[in-house]
Amino acid sequence: MADKDTENEKLIRTKEQWAKTGRALTGTEGDPTRDRRPPGQHVTDKFPVLDLGIQPNLSTKDWSLSVAGQVANPLKWDWAAFMAQEQATFLNDIHCVTTWSRYANTWIGVPMRTLLRAVQPLPTAKYLMLKSYDGYSTNVPLADVDRDDVFIGHTWQGEALSREHGGPARVVVPHLYFWKSAKWLRHITFLDRDQPGYWEARGYHMRGDPWKEERYS
Numbered sequence: 001m002a003d004k005d006t007e008n009e010k011l012i013r014t015k016e017q018w019a020k021t022g023r024a025l026t027g028t029e030g031d032p033t034r035d036r037r038p039p040g041q042h043v044t045d046k047f048p049v050l051d052l053g054i055q056p057n058l059s060t061k062d063w064s065l066s067v068a069g070q071v072a073n074p075l076k077w078d079w080a081a082f083m084a085q086e087q088a089t090f091l092n093d094i095h096c097v098t099t100w101s102r103y104a105n106t107w108i109g110v111p112m113r114t115l116l117r118a119v120q121p122l123p124t125a126k127y128l129m130l131k132s133y134d135g136y137s138t139n140v141p142l143a144d145v146d147r148d149d150v151f152i153g154h155t156w157q158g159e160a161l162s163r164e165h166g167g168p169a170r171v172v173v174p175h176l177y178f179w180k181s182a183k184w185l186r187h188i189t190f191l192d193r194d195q196p197g198y199w200e201a202r203g204y205h206m207r208g209d210p211w212k213e214e215r216y217s
């Protein structure tokens with residue numbers, strides 16, 4: 001356990017160092033209408049696991065999602081309420097800031113626009129803070145989740161999303177670097193001002209568009 005902690009701290013320090021030195025920056029901009037692979041990325045068939053080393057062991061019985069902040073209707077969904085929402089299938093590519101990309105992932109989940117309709121963001125709401133059961137957080141502009149391709153996923157490649165990949169349910173924001181896709185989703189706060197999440201406070205970009213190489217701030 002102690003060894004594992006040291007290992008995780010080392011990894012976190014390494015990633016902070018990357019932000020300082022601008023690792024993997026190519027200085028070019030990609031065109032998603034023409035290319036499939038964003039600048040500086042390489043394609044893998046594997047599905048690497050990246051987190052802070054704490055992987056909450058949540059059964060669907062223990063899981064709930066609460067939404068608060070600048071919304072007209074704050075809510076809390078337990079698993080049954082979450083699964084009773086509109087369900088959709090998604091196909092996307094994943095781009096991680098550590099430079100791996102994984103193409104053609106199939107998911108099932110609840111469209112983020114379904115959640116937005118349920119909570120009714122106030123006109124002042126401009127950003128979301130996603131908070132997870134492992135203590136992780138990440139910020140994302142409302143405009144970047146108010147899209148048809150953003151969702152809260154519970155099934156990946158036909159199987160229940162595994163614990164290490166954020167099961168029972170995680171956010172997926174496929175057009176941004178994967179650190180914005182919070183695993184083990186627990187809470188969403190709508191904010192009028194942008195606030196840094198876990199990695200954003202450690203030098204990572206507030207938005208994270210892989211086509212513009214928004215890796216670091």
Ligand SMILES: Nc1nc2c(c(=O)[nH]1)N[C@H]1C(S)=C(S)[C@@H](COP(=O)(O)O)O[C@H]1N2
Nearest residue numbers: 048049050051052132136165179181182183
């Ligand atoms: N709750 C939580 N979500 C998280 C993370 C984390 O540490 N905790 N890591 C992020 C990072 S840096 C990446 S690259 C992806 C990795 O997802 P994966 O392990 O399913 O590949 O999850 C993101 N979401």
Ligand SMILES: [Mo]
Nearest residue numbers: 050096097179
């Ligand atoms: Mo990442």
